[in-house]
Amino acid sequence: MHTQLHIFQSGNADIFGLTEDRTGANLPPEDSGADWRYLRTVKFDGGSPPWGLDVAWKDNQAAVAAGIAQNGFFLAERANLPAQMVAPEGPL
Numbered sequence: 327m328h329t330q331l332h333i334f335q336s337g338n339a340d341i342f343g344l345t346e347d348r349t350g351a352n353l354p355p356e357d358s359g360a361d362w363r364y365l366r367t368v369k370f371d372g373g374s375p376p377w378g379l380d381v382a383w384k385d386n387q388a389a390v391a392a393g394i395a396q397n398g399f400f401l402a403e404r405a406n407l408p409a410q411m412v413a414p415e416g417p418l
Contacts, residue, residue, distance in 0.1 A: 329346055329369075329370050330346065330348075330367050330368070330369055330370065331344045331345065331346065331367065331368050331369075331370045331390075331394075332344070332345055332346070332347065332348050332350065332364065332366075332367050333364075333365045333366050333367070333368065333411060333412065334350045334353060334362035334363060334364055334365060335362070335363050335365055335412065336356055336362060336363075337356060337361045337362065337363060338356070339356075340403055340404045341401055341402070341403060342365075342401070342402050342403070342404065342407055342411075342412055343362055343399050343400070343401050344390060344393075344394065344399060344400045344401075344402070345394065345398060345399040345400075346394060346398075347398070347399075348367070350362045350364060352398045352399055353399050353401075354399075354401075365412065366411075368411060370387075370390075370391075390402075
């Protein structure tokens with residue numbers, strides 16, 4: 327299966343949301359009222375790391391896929407995602 331994941335960063339925390347919804351409207355509201363900020367879109371096929379990301383991603387992709395299937399999104403701290411994924415928008 328091949329899809330796109332849209333990555334957002336919490337407005338005032340080091341939390342990132344991954345979702346198939348380009349608007350991020352399905353991400354949970356922030357306690358502080360801060361908005362989610364769009365960072366980038368990556369291709370995700372469930373069998374290999376998103377395009378341009380290192381092999382270490384394979385350890386986390388099942389958790390991300392399960393979270394998105396169950397909740398429509400996946401939340402993670404910066405330390406749990408590849409550095410390239412949480413960088414500001416730009417080429418990978």
